[in-house]
Amino acid sequence: MHSTVSHEAGPLYRTLADRLEGMIGSNSLRPGDRMPSVRQFARQQRVSVPTAMHAYATLETRGLVEARPKSGFFVRASKADLVRAPKIITSSPKVTDFSSLDPLDSIIAAHDNPNLVPLGMALPDPELLPGEKLARSMSSIARSLGARSTNYDMPPGSECLRRELARRSLDWGCALQPEEFIITNGCTEALSLALRAVCSPGDTVVVESPTYFGLTCILRELQLKALPIPVDSQNGLDLDALETCLRRNKVAACALIPNFHNPVGYVMPEDRKRRLLEIVGKRDIPVIEDDIYGELNHTGDRPRCLKAFDRDGLVVLCSSFSKNLAPGYRVGYVSAGRWHAKVMRLKIAYSLANATLPSLVISEYLRNGGYDRYLRTLRQTYRQQVERMREAVVHSFPEGIGLSRPQGNFVLWCELPPQVDSLVLFKQALRAGISIAPGPLFSPDGGFSNCLRLNCGYPMTPTVERAVTVLGQLAKQLARS
Ligand SMILES: Cc1ncc(COP(=O)(O)O)c(C=O)c1O
Numbered sequence: 001m002h003s004t005v006s007h008e009a010g011p012l013y014r015t016l017a018d019r020l021e022g023m024i025g026s027n028s029l030r031p032g033d034r035m036p037s038v039r040q041f042a043r044q045q046r047v048s049v050p051t052a053m054h055a056y057a058t059l060e061t062r063g064l065v066e067a068r069p070k071s072g073f074f075v076r077a078s079k080a081d082l083v084r085a086p087k088i089i090t091s092s093p094k095v096t097d098f099s100s101l102d103p104l105d106s107i108i109a110a111h112d113n114p115n116l117v118p119l120g121m122a123l124p125d126p127e128l129l130p131g132e133k134l135a136r137s138m139s140s141i142a143r144s145l146g147a148r149s150t151n152y153d154m155p156p157g158s159e160c161l162r163r164e165l166a167r168r169s170l171d172w173g174c175a176l177q178p179e180e181f182i183i184t185n186g187c188t189e190a191l192s193l194a195l196r197a198v199c200s201p202g203d204t205v206v207v208e209s210p211t212y213f214g215l216t217c218i219l220r221e222l223q224l225k226a227l228p229i230p231v232d233s234q235n236g237l238d239l240d241a242l243e244t245c246l247r248r249n250k251v252a253a254c255a256l257i258p259n260f261h262n263p264v265g266y267v268m269p270e271d272r273k274r275r276l277l278e279i280v281g282k283r284d285i286p287v288i289e290d291d292i293y294g295e296l297n298h299t300g301d302r303p304r305c306l307k308a309f310d311r312d313g314l315v316v317l318c319s320s321f322s323k324n325l326a327p328g329y330r331v332g333y334v335s336a337g338r339w340h341a342k343v344m345r346l347k348i349a350y351s352l353a354n355a356t357l358p359s360l361v362i363s364e365y366l367r368n369g370g371y372d373r374y375l376r377t378l379r380q381t382y383r384q385q386v387e388r389m390r391e392a393v394v395h396s397f398p399e400g401i402g403l404s405r406p407q408g409n410f411v412l413w414c415e416l417p418p419q420v421d422s423l424v425l426f427k428q429a430l431r432a433g434i435s436i437a438p439g440p441l442f443s444p445d446g447g448f449s450n451c452l453r454l455n456c457g458y459p460m461t462p463t464v465e466r467a468v469t470v471l472g473q474l475a476k477q478l479a480r481s
Pocket residue numbers: 122185186187188189212214257262290292319320321322327331332
């Protein structure tokens with residue numbers, strides 16, 4: 001048997017299928033390419049014919065190859081492969097004051113309505129998460145702690161969780177120490193502490209355009225101004241535009257999502273991560289890195305964090321377990337570099353402590369719960385759900401749309417014909433029992449009016465499929481009117 005194959009975890013056929021999938025993902029095998037015959041593949045990989053067949057059948061189930069009668073297996077060229085990437089046109093960057101915008105209310109209200117098809121908030125189906133296992137662990141930890149389970153978890157927060165984070169940080173390209181982490185109430189608190197630590201009211205913060213709407217809300221409440229810089233759907237932030245803006249504006253910080261950006265899904269390539277740090281390093285501008293989707297690569301390896309390239313302690317890394325374990329546990333963290341002591345003081349001032357049990361449960365799951373195995377399955381599931389959503393959207397939406405092809409995470413960014421107003425579509429969709437996230441939420445100045453973001457955190461059930469069909473019909477009507 002081939003030694004490189006035999007040493008990897010999981011059944012051999014799946015390892016082979018994952019490898020081939022990686023090759024399809026990286027375009028080494030392109031849509032329409034003929035795969036080696038099953039026998040040839042078995043010979044090449046020194047495996048049995050049934051194992052090779054099983055690997056191909058797995059790829060077929062994943063929708064990546066198709067068997068053509070008497071011709072063998074071919075890499076599938078789906079209609080979704082042909083759709084163009086979004087152009088992500090932004091007006092020229094200008095500093096925005098948030099005081100007149102109130103984007104989040106309706107989408108939060110929609111989250112609490114079980115009668116809506118949940119394509120709005122970027123949330124996974126709870127059924128995909130190990131809720132029952134975590135609950136059992138919670139009761140066992142609570143029993144063993146007894147009365148102490150009601151104690152505060154004082155900053156910097158659970159030491160065993162910080163040790164687990166330090167160990168995992170090797171995988172992010174960093175080698176952080178437990179003392180470099182502060183546990184927070186989700187990524188939201190991490191972001192807001194980070195912004196408070198590095199900025200003062202009235203300061204200007206560079207954000208990507210489009211960006212995560214929760215970030216724009218925090219900026220607004222902290223009386224910070226946003227300076228949105230255009231991104232492209234492959235490489236992320238336009239660094240030339242960033243340099244120009246930094247020459248013209250006094251900027252206190254950048255707040256970015258370099259890995260599997262929400263909503264567009266790109267990963268900023270490593271050479272760009274380095275160049276970004278050179279640009280901000282010259283001016284000593286801190287970067288707040290939101291890495292909440294970093295673990296959710298669809299293929300290949302997890303991308304390294306911007307923090308992995310940080311030599312000056314300028315990057316404040318923020319993340320949480322909300323997208324991959326338990327959003328309701330509210331366990332997040334910040335590694336604040338130079339601002340560690342300030343973030344500690346702010347954490348104590350604004351929330352004093354964390355809940356004890358959720359941090360311990362997450363840390364136990366990271367240590368003994370089979371987290372890596374679980375993550376491998378979750379990544380596959382998200383990838384498949386995103387692919388199915390792309391197919392469904394291309395099938396039902398008007399011709400000529402742009403659609404993101406995220407390399408990780410579970411949201412899609414869709415650019416509709418310019419005449420479609422996604423706020424109107426949002427209201428019509430709500431009346432039809434569907435929640436979506438309209439484009440202007442992702443822009444501090446109300447741009448992206450013809451765009452929307454779709455959550456792919458739920459499987460493509462007939463209900464979700466019908467919802468996408470209805471959205472497509474509504475979008476077509478708006479495109480005609
Ligand atoms: C990019 C990004 N950052 C932060 C958050 C919020 O994370 P948390 O639930 O951990 O506060 C979200 C949630 O959608 C997100 O998409």
